[in-house]
Amino acid sequence: MTMKVYSISYDLSKPGTNYDALYKAIKKYRWAHYLESTWWVATNDSATKIFNNLQPHIDDNDSILVIELKTNKAGWLPQEAWDWLKKNL
Numbered sequence: 001m002t003m004k005v006y007s008i009s010y011d012l013s014k015p016g017t018n019y020d021a022l023y024k025a026i027k028k029y030r031w032a033h034y035l036e037s038t039w040w041v042a043t044n045d046s047a048t049k050i051f052n053n054l055q056p057h058i059d060d061n062d063s064i065l066v067i068e069l070k071t072n073k074a075g076w077l078p079q080e081a082w083d084w085l086k087k088n089l
Contacts, residue, residue, distance in 0.1 A: 003030070003042040005088050006050055010037050010064040022057035030088070034081040040069065042088040 008026060012019055029041035029050075041050065047066040058064055071089055 003044055003088070005040055005042050005069045005085070006047055006066050007069050008039045008041060008050065008054070008064065008066050010058070010062060012037070012058070013061040013063075014059055017059070019057065022054060025054050025057050028053075032081065032084040032088075034077055034084075040084070040088070 010022075026039050026041065029043045029045075031042075032040045034040075043050065045053075047068060050066045051064065054064060054066070069085070069089060073085065
């Protein structure tokens with residue numbers, strides 16, 4: 001069964017705050033991280049379930065978005081990022 005790929009983007013409002021628990025929660029998925037505040041994960045979970053898993057690890061004044069990626073894409077990234085997307089989308 002093919003997994004879905006989601007983009008997790010965030011703005012963390014408290015500079016200097018330790019978000020290791022957030023990163024550890026993200027790394028429970030098959031993941032890629034090529035942009036500073038964006039991760040990609042491949043999973044059978046829904047966007048809501050991913051969000052619910054991550055929400056306990058952010059502050060109330062932070063922002064986070066989990067959105068499913070599709071094949072229509074464009075950008076400027078390292079080749080290994082494109083390879084990851086090609087393999088997982």
